Amino acid sequence: MSKLITTSRFPNPDEAYVALVDAHRGRDAEQSAALNARLVLILANHIGDLDVLKEAIALAGARDRGSDGGVS
Amino acid sequence: MRKALYHYAYRRSPDQDARAPVRHPVVVVGAGPVGLAAAIDLALRGVTVVLLDDADRIGEGSRGICYSKRTLEILDRLGVGERLVAQGVTWKLGKVYLGDTLAYAFDLLPEDGHKMPAFINLQQYYLEKALVDRVGEIPAIDLRWKNRVVGVDRRNDHVRLDVETPDGRYRLDADWVIAADGARSAVRDLLGLGFEGLTFEEKFLIADVRMAADFPTERRFWFDPPFHSGQSALMHRQPDNVWRIDLQLGPDADVAEEQKPERVLPRLRRALGDRDFELEWVSIYRFNCRRLARFVHGRVIFAGDSAHQVSPFGARGGNSGIQDAENIAWKLAELMQGRAGGRLIESYDVERMQAADENIGHSTRSTDFIAPRSPAERALRNAVLALAPAAEFARRMVNSGRLSTATVYETPLSTPDQDRFAGSAQLGAPAPDAPMRGRDGRAGYLLERLAGAFELIHVRGGARPDVPAEIKLTVVGEDLSDQGGLFAQRFDATPGASYLLRPDQHLCARWRAYERGKVEAARLRALGG
Numbered sequence: 333m334s335k336l337i338t339t340s341r342f343p344n345p346d347e348a349y350v351a352l353v354d355a356h357r358g359r360d361a362e363q364s365a366a367l368n369a370r371l372v373l374i375l376a377n378h379i380g381d382l383d384v385l386k387e388a389i390a391l392a393g394a395r396d397r398g399s400d401g402g403v404s
Numbered sequence: 405m406r407k408a409l410y411h412y413a414y415r416r417s418p419d420q421d422a423r424a425p426v427r428h429p430v431v432v433v434g435a436g437p438v439g440l441a442a443a444i445d446l447a448l449r450g451v452t453v454v455l456l457d458d459a460d461r462i463g464e465g466s467r468g469i470c471y472s473k474r475t476l477e478i479l480d481r482l483g484v485g486e487r488l489v490a491q492g493v494t495w496k497l498g499k500v501y502l503g504d505t506l507a508y509a510f511d512l513l514p515e516d517g518h519k520m521p522a523f524i525n526l527q528q529y530y531l532e533k534a535l536v537d538r539v540g541e542i543p544a545i546d547l548r549w550k551n552r553v554v555g556v557d558r559r560n561d562h563v564r565l566d567v568e569t570p571d572g573r574y575r576l577d578a579d580w581v582i583a584a585d586g587a588r589s590a591v592r593d594l595l596g597l598g599f600e601g602l603t604f605e606e607k608f609l610i611a612d613v614r615m616a617a618d619f620p621t622e623r624r625f626w627f628d629p630p631f632h633s634g635q636s637a638l639m640h641r642q643p644d645n646v647w648r649i650d651l652q653l654g655p656d657a658d659v660a661e662e663q664k665p666e667r668v669l670p671r672l673r674r675a676l677g678d679r680d681f682e683l684e685w686v687s688i689y690r691f692n693c694r695r696l697a698r699f700v701h702g703r704v705i706f707a708g709d710s711a712h713q714v715s716p717f718g719a720r721g722g723n724s725g726i727q728d729a730e731n732i733a734w735k736l737a738e739l740m741q742g743r744a745g746g747r748l749i750e751s752y753d754v755e756r757m758q759a760a761d762e763n764i765g766h767s768t769r770s771t772d773f774i775a776p777r778s779p780a781e782r783a784l785r786n787a788v789l790a791l792a793p794a795a796e797f798a799r800r801m802v803n804s805g806r807l808s809t810a811t812v813y814e815t816p817l818s819t820p821d822q823d824r825f826a827g828s829a830q831l832g833a834p835a836p837d838a839p840m841r842g843r844d845g846r847a848g849y850l851l852e853r854l855a856g857a858f859e860l861i862h863v864r865g866g867a868r869p870d871v872p873a874e875i876k877l878t879v880v881g882e883d884l885s886d887q888g889g890l891f892a893q894r895f896d897a898t899p900g901a902s903y904l905l906r907p908d909q910h911l912c913a914r915w916r917a918y919e920r921g922k923v924e925a926a927r928l929r930a931l932g933g
Contacts, residue, residue, distance in 0.1 A: 338794070338795035338796055338797055338798075339796045339797060340796055340797040340799075340800040342797075345800040345801045346766075346769050346801070346803060346806070347775070348768075348801070349784075349788070349801045349803070350769055352784055353781050353784060354468065355773065356778065356780035356781060356784065357778070359780060359782065361779050364778075364779070364783070366781035370793075380445075381674075384457065390793065391791070391794060392791075394794070
């Protein structure tokens with residue numbers, strides 16, 4: 333059974349999205365990629381559940397539509 | 405393409421022949437939707453108004469097309485709501501597509517029992533025509549076409565305006581000036597006031613086309629549509645078989661080049677498929693999200709686009725302007741009729757700057773989502789779109805515009821709740837509508853029965869309350885009956901509960917039981933204390 337939660341959990345999802353966008357403002361592509369990597373590690377540890385992490389990896393990997401996620 | 409639809413004649417005013425400038429209580433500058441609404445609202449409240457406009461016609465392009473439920477409730481109070489709803493296209497469903505796949509749909513008014521729909525689409529010139537017709541029925545408004553303000557002199561207790569007309573210049577004095585003269589406000593320039601905020605580099609093609617099409621009556625938005633690859637598109641239905649199409653063009657689009665028919669028509673043909681259409685209006689836009697630092701400058705008050713500007717995603721421009729007009733109209737009337745002091749006018753700044761910030765925030769976030777500003781932002785946006793079909797949390801982040809709803813004012817005019825209330829009614833927000841039957845047995849709605857004054861809605865629970873003379877009393881269970889129970893639900897009403905509404909229908913205080921002293925104190929507080 334799936335343990336990964338994909339329903340929305342933020343009361344205001346727009347604010348969560350903006351917080352992520354703001355974190356990238358003023359960073360170049362390499363810095364952004366590094367930030368994302370650190371963010372993934374921090375959040376993965378916060379979740380602390382290997383089953384959930386593997387499900388999240390599978391969901392993210394299944395959504396590949398070309399190199400940049402589809403829309404350019 | 406069609407030019408002006410309605411022409412109005414310049415007429416010489418006796419003020420132009422006066423030896424000294426004639427003084428008026430209120431001069432409104434700009435006869436667009438905001439200035440017209442402000443003038444009508446003031447006049448209905450007993451204030452005479454001179455309304456100046458630099459043009460003599462309306463109807464060049466449909467411009468604003470979406471009018472929200474709250475705006476329609478205001479326009480209904482002004483006497484044109486039913487006409488506009490009959491004329492407009494009512495809609496409440498929005499759909500967002502990724503490519504040609506539906507990502508999600510939203511319903512803007514999922515509950516029944518409101519007189520006004522969630523939204524109508526209507527060309528701005530029809531709204532202006534309805535308001536100008538309404539002005540014609542109101543003797544207290546003197547509407548002067550071809551009167552351009554070219555000078556603003558702020559005096560101690562009034563404002564002196566220089567006005568240019570086809571017969572030359574004249575001067576006019578006003579106790580108060582409402583500057584509703586749009587994004588390129590002359591009054592703002594004459595006072596030397598600048599904006600704070602953002603201009604987006606992204607360019608958008610906005611076109612109105614006339615065609616017979618059986619597309620659904622919905623707001624349809626595409627990210628990366630097959631007909632406009634790599635960009636976004638928005639399609640909206642208007643009356644008269646006119647359709648609004650917005651196409652994102654990217655930051656590098658050439659504004660002059662993109663307006664040429666040989667560029668526009670093939671783009672539209674790709675979007676509309678193999679059908680005949682006639683181009684009504686086309687424009688290329690860059691959007692601003694910005695506002696003045698303050699809207700009240702002594703006796704000059706800014707309302708609408710002269711005070712704040714947003715991108716069109718969310719329909720927050722015209723709607724917020726009309727809500728500005730409603731906010732200032734009752735306050736000026738209370739002040740001029742001696743029932744309030746200058747602090748009430750300051751509350752216009754508090755309440756409408758809160759609304760402007762909310763609108764600018766939403767509109768900026770939507771524009772950023774539609775047109776990401778950096779490769780990292782674009783990667784994040786694309787990740788949201790890629791996850792949207794599979795994950796609900798990502799669908800909730802897809803932002804093609806968050807549509808205008810009324811601001812809930814955090815305002816010193818509200819008396820904080822001492823009793824607990826559930827329901828959808830909120831302090832600082834417009835009262836929710838509900839079906840109500842009158843004493844005459846006629847079915848109708850709560851909001852259309854309100855007098856536009858301070859009004860106490862009391863739920864019958866004993867004797868009829870002895871409200872202060874300045875407050876109109878409506879007793880639910882006597883004057884109005886809540887037949888469907890929706891009033892009780894939305895206001896969490898119990899016998900004896902009392903709700904004080906401001907003249908703009910906003911809830912400013914409520915109690916589980918009526919007490920005259922508390923009601924009078926709440927009214928004084930809502931007048932600025």
